[in-house]
Amino acid sequence: MRNLWVETWRTELQRLEEQDLLRTLRLSHPCGHGRRRIGENEYIDLSSNDYLGLANDPRIVAALHEGAERWGVGATASRMLAGHTEAHRALEERLASLKGTEAALVYPSGFQANIGLFSGLAGRHDLVIADRLCHASILDGIRLSGAKLERFRHNDVAHLEAVLQSAGRESIVATESVFSMEGDTAPLPEILEIVTRYDALLIVDEAHATGIFGKQGAGMWEECHLPTGPDVPVILMGTISxxxxxxxxxxxxxxTLIDYLLNRSRSFIFSTGMSPALAWAAVRALEIAVVEKERRQKVLHNAELLCSLVGHTPAKEPHTPIIPVLIGDAERTMRISGRLLDRGILAGAIRPPTVPDGTSRLRLSVSAAHRPEDLRHAAGVVQEEIRTPELWGRGSSPKLGGG
Ligand SMILES: Cc1ncc(COP(=O)(O)O)c(C=O)c1O
Structure with missing residues (x-):
């Protein structure tokens, strides 16, 4: 027997490797205070999205156990069949109450939520207008829907309005509230004003804002004091991850939207429900995130500290836990991240297709769990490594800030 496909895959992997775009897995183990062990060594982890330091919280681990004992580890079926439990209901009620909406629907992952949301709402005859830097899950959901996709320049409300004007029909507008790779924030009040004026529908991905911003930790929509009732044409999406x-x-x-998705969202209907044990853990995590305001203050304080230490000024306030250090080409970004690893720092090397060509970067993310002394040390090492002359040709240098 001969499997010719393997040769094709190998050739493609070689091509990716030559372009420094090959992705591989690395085993690691969390060890507290925003640190991680790889093999025998311990690293300061600036690559996780555990912004509040909750992923290993014993109270959430205990809730996970309790949830598994009460409802099982797996949902056993789609939520439409046997997979809907008290844990899911509790989580959805709490999410809706936190976000100030009538209802909520949970999916096994944020990626699945975006896929199911966009493909469930839009169809072949619709137009979806998305910020240029929207996440892959939003774009894939739109593609799956068959709707026409237009992009507006990143955070450019004048351009969004121009696209809406020329559309001449009702559209869906998509943005993130905190951008995953830029760490900057969308001008939500202005976007809502335009969307309302054009009778469009706004979908805001709060993946990197939920649990961090706003009086209760609901997200950037709450931080901006924006309305949420059933008459407001907005859908707030997010992730628990x-x-x-x-x-x-x-x-x-x-x-009505949630009832509609129950009937139209294929990634919800045709997939086993979110684990009830995890849903119960998420209920506990949500309680902790709301009540322990100091965690939210700490992560933002740490973000401000790391920003100032690496010399990054956000395009506008507030600071977010995501700090991009723009390098440019993928090869150099990989080399710098390798050198950081050698010196005990784990920093995400972000390359195309996650970001546009020529904007490869280090993505530094901070957590409430980080100790200031670790951030100071890490910032010093990052500063030294990105300024190493042999990494740069004459006239080029790293840019601290967005892409
Ligand atoms: C903006 C954004 N939306 C959605 C997702 C998907 O969420 P999840 O990781 O829960 O699948 C991500 C994850 O990287 C994200 O950054």
Whole structure:
């Protein structure tokens, strides 16, 4: 027997390797205080999205056990069949209450939530207008829907309005509230104003804002004091997998929207429900994130500290836990991240297709769990490594800040 496909895959992998775009897995083990062990060595971890330091919290681990004992580890079926439990209901009620919406729907992951949301709402005759830097899950959901996709320049409300004007029909507008690779924030009040004026629908991905911003930790929508009732044409999507330290995604909005998704969202209907044990853990994580305000203050304080230490000024306030250090080409980014690893720092090397060509970067992310002395040390090492002259040709240098 001969499998010709293997040769094709190998050739493609070689091509990726030659372009410094090959992705591989690395085993690691969390060891507290925003640190991680790889093999025998311990690293300061600036690459996780565990913004509130909750992923290993014993109270959430205990809730996971309790949830597994009460409802099982797996949901055993789609939520439409046997897979819907009290744990899911509790989580959805709490999410809706936190976000100030009538209802919520949880999915096994944020990626699945975006896929199911966009493909469930839009169809071949619709237009979706997305910020240029929207996440892959949003773009894939739009592609799957068959809707026409237009992009507006990143955070450029004048361009968004121009696209809406020329669209001449009702559209869906998509943005993130905190951008995953830029760490900057969308001008949500202005976007809502434009969207309302054009009778469009706004979908905001709060993956990197939920649990961090706003009086209750609901996200950037709350931070901006924006309305959420059933008459407001907005859907708030988010994930439980980042600041809340668990796993899963959600959609919050009017009750009718959730009923509609129950009937139209294929990634919800045709997939086993989110683990009930995880749903119960997420209920606990949500409680902790809301009540322990000091965690939210700490992560933002740490973000400000690391920003100032690496000399990054965000495009506008507030600081977010994501700090991009723009390097440019993929090969150099990989080399710098390798050198950082040699010196005990884990920093995400972000390359195309995650970011546009020529904007490869280090993505530094901070957590409430980090100790200031670790951040100071890490910042010093990052500064030294990105300024190493042999990494740079004459006239070029790293840029601290967005891409
Ligand atoms: C903006 C954004 N949306 C959605 C997702 C997907 O969420 P999850 O990791 O829960 O699948 C991510 C994850 O990277 C993200 O950054």
């Amino acid at each position: 980042k600041a809340l330290g668990c796993q899963g995604g959600f959609v919050c909005g009017p009750r």
